[in-house]
Structures are given as C-alpha cells and as structure tokens.
Amino acid sequence: MKNKYEVVVIGGGIIGCSIAYYLAKSQIEVALFEGGQIGMKTTKAAAGMLGAHSESDGDFSLFFPFARSSQLEYNRLKDELYELSGVDIGYRTGGILKLAYTEEDKLNLDLLLKQPTVKWVNHEKVKLMEPGISNDVLGGAYIADDVNVIPTKTCEAFAKSAQVLGASIFENSNVYGIEKNGSNYIVKSAKGNVEAKYIVVATGVYSNNLLQNLGITEKLSPVKGESIIVHHEKPLLQHTLFHDKSYIVPRNNRKLVIGATMIQDDWSDSISLQSVESLIKKAKVLLPSSANWKIDSFTTGLRPTTFDGHPFIGRLPEEERIFIACGHFRNGILLAPATGKMIRDLILNKEVKQEWIDAFRIDRRQTVMV
Ligand SMILES: Cc1cc2nc3c(=O)[nH]c(=O)nc-3n(C[C@H](O)[C@H](O)[C@H](O)COP(=O)(O)OP(=O)(O)OC[C@H]3O[C@@H](n4cnc5c(N)ncnc54)[C@H](O)[C@@H]3O)c2cc1C
Structure with missing residues (x-):
C-alpha cells in the first residue's frame, strides 16, 4: 500500500467498485478500501434487474432518464468488463x-x-x-x-477491471475515520493511514458513522x-x-x-x-x-x-473534495454505471446535468425547505 493516492473510494459494493472503475479508466490513481469482501453486503442480495422502466413508478422526469442512461451503458459494459477482467456479468435478455x-x-x-x-x-x-x-x-x-445481470459477478467485474486499469483494492480494510491534513485528507483504516486528495464515501446503508464523522446529519x-x-x-x-x-x-x-x-x-x-x-x-x-x-x-x-428514496450522489457542501455515493435503495445495480460516471465527471470538473446534481445532493432536504 502506498501512503498517498489521488482518490480513495471507501466501500467495495457495486457502487464503490463502479466508481473505482470509471476513475481508473480515466487514468486517475485510485485506491478502494473495503471493510469486508468485495460485493458481499447488500450487493450480494440483489436480484440484478436493470429495471429502468419497471422501477420508475411514474417518475419519468428524474429517475427514468438517469436510470435509462445507466441501463443503456450496460449494453457496452458487459463486453468491456469481460474483455478486461474475464468475468461474465451474466447479462440476460428476455425483459x-x-x-x-x-x-x-x-x-x-x-x-x-x-x-x-x-x-x-x-x-x-x-x-x-x-x-x-x-x-x-x-x-x-x-x-x-x-434485462438482468448477476450482481456479485458484475461487482467483481468492475473491481477486477479497475485493477487491470491500475486501481488498488484493499479488502478487510475497514475505514474508521477521515481527517483533514492541509489541503488533503487522511483516511484511517484497519490497514493503516493513507493520504488522499479526493475521497468518495460509497458505504451503502453502513454510511452513518462516516457521515457523522464528516458532520453530516442525514442518515441512511x-x-x-x-x-x-x-x-x-x-x-x-x-x-x-x-x-x-x-x-x-x-x-x-x-x-x-x-x-x-x-x-x-x-x-x-x-x-x-x-x-x-x-x-x-x-x-x-x-x-x-x-x-x-x-x-x-x-x-x-x-x-x-434516504429520506426521499433518491440516492445521495455528489460533493459534500462544506468539503469540495469529499464525495458521497450511497442510498441507492432498490436500484444500486441498475444505477451503478451512471453513479460511477457522475462521480468521475464531478471529480474531473466535467459537465454533469444540473438536474441530477440538484436531485441527488446530500443537502437537498434543506434546499427544499427554504
Ligand atoms: C433483496 C434485494 C433485492 C434487490 N434487487 C435489486 C435489483 O434487482 N436491481 C438493482 O438495481 N438493485 C437491487 N437491489 C438494491 C441493491 O442491492 C443496492 O442498491 C446496492 O447493492 C447498493 O450497493 P452499495 O455499493 O451502495 O452498498 P453495499 O453493497 O452494501 O456496499 C457497501 C460496502 O461498503 C463496505 N463498508 C461499509 N462501511 C465501510 C467502512 N467504514 N470502511 C470500508 N468499507 C465499508 C461494506 O462492507 C460493503 O461491502 C436489491 C436489494 C435487495 C436487498
């Protein structure tokens, strides 16, 4: 393990692994810290439906365009991930x-x-x-x-492909704290401390301790x-x-x-x-x-x-270089590619649709109440 990375992703479920993949694909130096084993928490329990339409529940203005972009990305990803990792994600047509x-x-x-x-x-x-x-x-x-995929295989394919592209992945490496260190951050893990310029918290439903550590009152x-x-x-x-x-x-x-x-x-x-x-x-x-x-x-x-059923995806209001990507409820497998791309684009300061930034920001509850 090096003592410094450009980006540290915390959490190795489908969301963290997708983020690590898209970052590595953009030649960003990324390390992922997973407390247990890759894909063995909520991701393991998912059925694997990519239900952009079936899960929309009438929300065709916000959820659907984001979910559909992610679903369509899988058409390409299934081959790309296989070529890189040799892992078949079990993409099954039939609908x-x-x-x-x-x-x-x-x-x-x-x-x-x-x-x-x-x-x-x-x-x-x-x-x-x-x-x-x-x-x-x-x-x-x-x-x-x-269509549908096999979630554990998809998560494994993201993780292995990210590694092939240069990402470092550490399992059994629980992160218990984040501290500021000048203009960077120190990530405290069971495997030791590392410095990072950017941090992405992708710890699913288990995010509450880290959120609290970062001064965020929202809870999963x-x-x-x-x-x-x-x-x-x-x-x-x-x-x-x-x-x-x-x-x-x-x-x-x-x-x-x-x-x-x-x-x-x-x-x-x-x-x-x-x-x-x-x-x-x-x-x-x-x-x-x-x-x-x-x-x-x-x-x-x-x-x-989350409180309104939509995920939290975006930067923290007070810490421009700490990002959050959790709360994907019934649709984390479906939304993993779109989430990975969105976090990558935010880190690279590329254009991201403003309605997605607004809809998924972690402080939206306050914005709504104003
Ligand atoms: C029964 C069921 C069916 C589902 N079916 C579907 C479906 O058909 N389609 C679909 O799209 N979605 C489905 N989902 C939803 C989907 O499983 C989730 O939205 C998705 O798995 C969330 O992924 P995640 O990476 O955010 O969380 P997780 O998979 O839980 O990953 C978070 C990871 O972070 C790690 N972690 C936590 N804290 C720390 C820490 N401090 N340090 C380091 N690591 C840490 C955990 O060990 C874990 O591996 C289903 C869910 C369930 C329960």
Whole structure:
C-alpha cells in the first residue's frame, strides 16, 4: 500500500467498485478500501434487474432518464468488463413482464405504457410468452429492455477491471475515520493511514458513522429484503415476472430469484419463516407450478434508503473534495454505471446535468425547505 493516492473510494459494493472503475479508466490513481469482501453486503442480495422502466413508478422526469442512461451503458459494459477482467456479468435478455390481474393493476400500468419502449400484451400473448402464468392474468406491460445481470459477478467485474486499469483494492480494510491534513485528507483504516486528495464515501446503508464523522446529519436507513433462490436443470422461465413489487427473475446461471420482502428499519440479517412463506405464496400466484421448484438457498440484504428514496450522489457542501455515493435503495445495480460516471465527471470538473446534481445532493432536504 502506498501512503498517498489521488482518490480513495471507501466501500467495495457495486457502487464503490463502479466508481473505482470509471476513475481508473480515466487514468486517475485510485485506491478502494473495503471493510469486508468485495460485493458481499447488500450487493450480494440483489436480484440484478436493470429495471429502468419497471422501477420508475411514474417518475419519468428524474429517475427514468438517469436510470435509462445507466441501463443503456450496460449494453457496452458487459463486453468491456469481460474483455478486461474475464468475468461474465451474466447479462440476460428476455425483459420484464409487469403483470396485471385486476383492472386496477392495469390502470397502474398506464404511465409506464406511455413509454415507446413498453408495450401492452394481452392475456393470450402473455400465455404464449409464459405458458405457466396463472389463468386469471389480464395481460401485462412488456419491457424488453429491462434485462438482468448477476450482481456479485458484475461487482467483481468492475473491481477486477479497475485493477487491470491500475486501481488498488484493499479488502478487510475497514475505514474508521477521515481527517483533514492541509489541503488533503487522511483516511484511517484497519490497514493503516493513507493520504488522499479526493475521497468518495460509497458505504451503502453502513454510511452513518462516516457521515457523522464528516458532520453530516442525514442518515441512511435499511429496508431489509429476503429472497429465495431456486436451482433448476432446464429453463423454467424466459422472462422476469413482476407484480406489486414481487418478482421471479430467471438468471443466466441456472438459478431463479423469488423476491423480495420489504421490511423497514430492520438491521438484522436473519430470514424469517413468515417471510419465506409470503414469498412462496406470491410466487404461486404468479406461477402456480412454482410450488414444485426446489429451494437452493436464501439471501438477505439491507437496501440503503434516504429520506426521499433518491440516492445521495455528489460533493459534500462544506468539503469540495469529499464525495458521497450511497442510498441507492432498490436500484444500486441498475444505477451503478451512471453513479460511477457522475462521480468521475464531478471529480474531473466535467459537465454533469444540473438536474441530477440538484436531485441527488446530500443537502437537498434543506434546499427544499427554504
Ligand atoms: C433483496 C434485494 C433485492 C434487490 N434487487 C435489486 C435489483 O434487482 N436491481 C438493482 O438495481 N438493485 C437491487 N437491489 C438494491 C441493491 O442491492 C443496492 O442498491 C446496492 O447493492 C447498493 O450497493 P452499495 O455499493 O451502495 O452498498 P453495499 O453493497 O452494501 O456496499 C457497501 C460496502 O461498503 C463496505 N463498508 C461499509 N462501511 C465501510 C467502512 N467504514 N470502511 C470500508 N468499507 C465499508 C461494506 O462492507 C460493503 O461491502 C436489491 C436489494 C435487495 C436487498
């Protein structure tokens, strides 16, 4: 380990690894400090949907353009990361079928269906696409572009590609403090102290101590999510099925993810029988034949959540060279490329859309109240 780097990124989940990748790609000397192992916290629990459309929830003016730019970036990244790292991110086409079982469900899809990249498919077409879907389905919004990836592989690919491009990555290197040192900063880690000109805090839901250390009063809170992983020999599903925030995602590794619970303010990593029961119940509503599937494993993770559901991405108001990138809630895998690029561009003083700076700044709560 050197004693000085241009940029130190703290946190080796999908967000920190993407940031390290884009910085290294721009020939910036970057070191990433991860308290445990790369991608083994919330990132590991994600289903991996790149749901720019399906997660927009009617927010087509702010969330969608940012998310869509990130989703489109993956088209290129999947090959670029493979060439650099040899890691296949498991990019899987097929898209999402957002299903409607009632007229109210159908009405809720109205805004989504106004997007040119989304089309309505009726009952007959849905049954042709996925014959196993329950007979009472009315139809669905089909989003071919909402593909999926394998989160741990994607995170690993970002990290390894960043290393190939010159980044240093330190695992088991918890950062417990940041101090000012003249015009630079000292990062205090379990592996020793290093100096940095710029710092990026990308510690997901675990950011509160460092934020407090930096004098920031905003806090991240967890929304715990539990999922069931199913292993299969022959394909069970071609498309991701999605209804009322529940989903079944077929992956490129002979596994399916049935997810996920949404439990507010639960910091534990346990998985309850009640949650498993509710996931199985919802899966059977989507696809009655799922009752016969064989369970492979269970996962759990904490979605990092901010007061308004949007991430914090940008520089700290009082410290021009400290950046924050956390709070990506249900969409960190989707938003990783756009976040990495935005932080890189801010550090390089390149142009970043003003509406994204305003929407994601950490002091926006005060701005709104003025
Ligand atoms: C059940 C579930 C399903 C999901 N499905 C999807 C999906 O389909 N699509 C999607 O886009 N998103 C999904 N998400 C959301 C996504 O997982 C998160 O938004 C994303 O993983 C957040 O990434 P992160 O890098 O900010 O956090 P993390 O992955 O938690 O990474 C933060 C890292 O920082 C490290 N760290 C913390 N403190 C320190 C410190 N002091 N020093 C050094 N290191 C530190 C931690 O060890 C950790 O590795 C899902 C989440 C859950 C729980």
